[in-house]
Amino acid sequence: MTRSSSETPLLTVDRLTKRYGSDVRAVDAVSFTLQRGETLGLVGESGCGKSTTGRCIIGLERLTAGTVAFEGHDVGSARRAELKLIRRNLQYVFQDPYSSLNPLMTIQATLEEPLLLAGVRRRERRDRVAELMQLVGLAPEHANRFPHEFSGGQRQRIGIARALALNPKLIILDEPVSALDVSIQAQVINLLEDLQDRLGLAYLFVAHDLSVVSHTCDRVAVMYLGRIVEIGTRDEIFDHPTHPYTQALLSAIPIHDPDKRGQRRRIVLSGDLPNAANPPSGCRFRTRCWKASEICAATEPILEPKASGQQAACHFAPSKAD
Numbered sequence: 001m002t003r004s005s006s007e008t009p010l011l012t013v014d015r016l017t018k019r020y021g022s023d024v025r026a027v028d029a030v031s032f033t034l035q036r037g038e039t040l041g042l043v044g045e046s047g048c049g050k051s052t053t054g055r056c057i058i059g060l061e062r063l064t065a066g067t068v069a070f071e072g073h074d075v076g077s078a079r080r081a082e083l084k085l086i087r088r089n090l091q092y093v094f095q096d097p098y099s100s101l102n103p104l105m106t107i108q109a110t111l112e113e114p115l116l117l118a119g120v121r122r123r124e125r126r127d128r129v130a131e132l133m134q135l136v137g138l139a140p141e142h143a144n145r146f147p148h149e150f151s152g153g154q155r156q157r158i159g160i161a162r163a164l165a166l167n168p169k170l171i172i173l174d175e176p177v178s179a180l181d182v183s184i185q186a187q188v189i190n191l192l193e194d195l196q197d198r199l200g201l202a203y204l205f206v207a208h209d210l211s212v213v214s215h216t217c218d219r220v221a222v223m224y225l226g227r228i229v230e231i232g233t234r235d236e237i238f239d240h241p242t243h244p245y246t247q248a249l250l251s252a253i254p255i256h257d258p259d260k261r262g263q264r265r266r267i268v269l270s271g272d273l274p275n276a277a278n279p280p281s282g283c284r285f286r287t288r289c290w291k292a293s294e295i296c297a298a299t300e301p302i303l304e305p306k307a308s309g310q311q312a313a314c315h316f317a318p319s320k321a322d
């Protein structure tokens with residue numbers, strides 16, 4: 001308790017592990033921190049454990065092992081009153097704005113619900129709902145409408161407004177735009193960036209490819225089969241990725257700058273994501289990696305600092321000490 005709050009990360013995830021049954025290791029010893037006001041992108045193919053990580057952080061799932069601490073307070077051992085405060089500060093926006101809103105509840109009722117649970121009085125609730133709708137670019141006079149009367153983008157705005165209701169410090173955005181039309185995606189991302197500037201929010205921004213997070217994130221963590229295989233600043237990851245999996249994900253992004261276009265070739269990974277219940281020995285990525293050799297099957301590479309600044313788990317990326 002001697003450290004000042006400005007030094008303590010907002011969120012500290014330490015060796016978070018989640019198993020389903022005895023076999024499926026959906027998330028395996030994942031560690032990262034998140035600072036106030038920061039955006040960390042969490043990227044990887046479908047099934048690699050991104051949503052499970054998010055759900056464990058907000059307490060929707062119990063961890064099998066590891067810890068999650070919010071402002072230095074261990075969430076797992078927090079007492080009731082403390083947990084209530086943590087929950088207020090930690091919100092979640094779901095991927096699918098169609099199924100995440102109750103179709104039988106008006107927007108007014110949807111946005112009032114968290115306020116009601118927090119004991120906010122009726123008059124203030126009504127004012128806050130109007131304020132929230134304005135904050136996300138919706139007309140407060142539409143508060144009595146039902147979800148089906150809104151478009152996908154508007155529904156996601158409602159989901160964001162609900163997450164904002166209690167003034168959180170951190171929002172987990174679980175693929176917040178991947179269910180939306182491409183033309184709407186940029187609007188919602190702009191809204192999220194604008195809200196971050198105005199409210200000082202931190203985001204854990206989950207995405208299945210790197211293009212969505214290329215502009216919004218301060219740092220990026222790349223996941224493969226339940227593990228972080230590379231983590232670093234946005235520039236480290238985008239300008240000189242060291243893990244072959246990151247390189248493959250990056251090669252799939254269209255390049256708009258004609259000067260840089262010639263420098264990158266598309267890497268198409270062969271094979272499917274292996275079953276999380278039966279991951280390959282050694283490096284989990286080796287069955288799809290063009291660099292794989294004997295050492296990769298024998299020894300699992302650890303996530304460690306590399307020469308180019310970021311941390312990566314690959315035998316072939318030059319270490320900092322090399």
Ligand code: ADP
Nearest residue numbers: 020024026045046047048049050051052053276
């Ligand atoms: P992502 O969000 O990256 O697509 P998930 O976290 O949803 O990945 O899933 C990670 C792994 O855990 C997958 O193999 C998935 O099948 C498995 N999984 C997720 N939820 C459950 C569950 N409730 N029961 C059993 N397995 C699950």
Ligand code: MG
Nearest residue numbers: 050051052174
């Ligand atoms: Mg998911």
